[in-house]
Amino acid sequence: MNYSVPDYTRKSLWKKAAIALMSSTLLLGSYSHQVAIAAPLQISQQQSWNAVLKVARLIQTQQDSSLVVQLGLLDKPQTSYANAVYQVFARRNDQWVQIFTSSGARLISNNAGQTILAPEVISLSDLRRQLGDVDLNQVELRVTAQLRYDVRGSVRDRSVFFEQTQSYQTIAQTTSSQLITQSISSQSAIGVNQGSFSLAIAQKQASSKKVVARVSVRSRTSQGFARERFLGDFRYKVNKKAKFVKGLKSGDRVIVRLFNQENQFIGYSEFELLSENAAVTLVLPDRSSDRIVRTIYGIDADQNGAIDSNTQIYDYFTQVSQVTRQSYQTARVTFFSSVERLNLSSFTLSGLPTPRSNCVYPSSLASGAFSRVNQSIEVFQSNLSSVFVSVPGQVVQSIDVSSTNVSVYEADQLLTTYQTIESNDDKKGRKRRCNQGLGNGSEGCDPGNSRPHGGSNDEGGRKPGKNKR
Structure with a gap:
């Protein structure tokens, strides 16, 4: 199945619930112009789904490396059927061009609650073939996971969509395909909303x-x-x-x-x-x-x-x-x-x-x-x-x-x-x-x-504005 990136916006309902944590073992890469860092943990909430999509460069040998993607579901509804399809897009001339789609759909457990999907390992040589004569190090990638599901006894053929966008060079490196190494644990919701x-x-x-x-x-x-x-x-x-x-x-x-x-x-x-x-x-x-x-x-x-x-x-x-x-x-x-x-x-x-x-x-x-x-x-x-x-x-x-x-x-x-x-x-x-x-x-x-002194944003100094509108 091939799915394109949907061009729609869904309004998410914020939950007064715990924010779950995931831990991963990632080795930071580096390069000369920008600092290579792992993408900040990005938790996405849609409908009754709450998930995080992890992406890393899997280093197997000096000559062989891959892109690895893993989806962790922090919360999901009870389903009668659910699957995930992964895609990778590259930005070319301000357009997103599809360079990978997973072969077949990855089945998801029908149980409500939390689950971690198996990693998806994508050969970098396959991505380079799709890109042609382009240096992958200079490419911005968008990795997506589209989930299709049926709700038991009610709605059929619904979908949710999660994504992670990052320059290839800033994607962290790992030696393990298992990006999520611990089960998802819940935190107490007490005080979670203060300061958010x-x-x-x-x-x-x-x-x-x-x-x-x-x-x-x-x-x-x-x-x-x-x-x-x-x-x-x-x-x-x-x-x-x-x-x-x-x-x-x-x-x-x-x-x-x-x-x-x-x-x-x-x-x-x-x-x-x-x-x-x-x-x-x-x-x-x-x-x-x-x-x-x-x-x-x-x-x-x-x-x-x-x-x-x-x-x-x-x-x-x-x-x-x-x-x-x-x-x-x-x-x-x-x-x-x-x-x-x-x-x-x-x-x-x-x-x-x-x-x-x-x-x-x-x-x-x-x-x-x-x-x-x-x-x-x-x-x-x-x-x-x-x-x-x-x-x-x-x-x-x-x-x-x-x-x-x-x-x-x-x-x-x-x-x-x-x-x-x-x-x-x-x-x-x-x-x-x-x-x-x-x-x-x-x-x-x-x-x-420290004591404030005039004109500095850092110290709260004051200089009255001349133009009052």
Whole structure:
């Protein structure tokens, strides 16, 4: 059976349940231009199915290697029949070209609950034959698993679809075809939703087809905030969203820098994580060159992707300035207290509250040493590592957010994955400024205990914005 990649979008219902863990034994590969890392664990939820798709390069001998794919089902409904078909696509001239389809369907147990499918081993020589005279190291691959199933006593011929997109060179290496080496274990759901959030990138006219959201976090401490840590570059199709779970807590501050598909810097936002799961939407204007972002969010306790009724909604605007054709590293961002002079029609979207002229901020952004209201701050200060300052795709591979379901990423794993890159910058002599040496932590300072000083995004310094809209 041959199935093409379906061009449809399914709305996923978030479950207030445990996020399951899978462990795999992977050996990290490397190459000269980009850092080779394992794809972050991406849990996908569709209908009554909850699954993760793992991909690795299987190293058997120096002359022989394969691509290995394994699907783990964290949760599935009771079925009367179910199977899986795997496909591999390569991006050629901005088109996805099919280069592999599994021969026959792989049967899936009909029992409800958890199961791990047998690995699918794909010969790299077969993939190279399909690609022709193309270096596989320069190819971006999309691996998919389409599941067809019948529900006992009711619906027949239903399907769900899971995918993993990654540059071939950044796919981790392994010496075992069994990528999932332990049975799936459940975690207690207590406290799982605190600090988790969904992040959507929206635009009324959808003139920007794709946007890269560079996401980072500053953990809340008793003295303020720790230094900024990298979560990843996430490549969105406009009006899509992803979910981030685990490793974050209420009060932590998330920072998002936005780039368009030409790697031009187009926007900036910060928001504070809440006591329950938050639904966050960053709304771009019809012309992204205006570099204005509307940030709107609130509690989404039932995890259906929308802000709950009768809850506090935070709604405010930022604008980036001092961006030149030659460099965006000089950029500054202003957080407005009001936007009376701004045309709000392009920021008015169906499903979101109508924007108001007076902005509403959470407490830490509105007042105190780390406030942002009516301030103009540096976007790319000199104490940041190269992973924050470089253009998307230069230091790390961008992660494609699924356009067919809601991708779920584990923040603690992302932080661990990219920690090595930031550490390498330090080893190469790139020292963080860290409040110009004030404090008592590593490198001569502790960002959580340091004193603010003007103009720095890292220290919460304040410089009143000159242009009030």
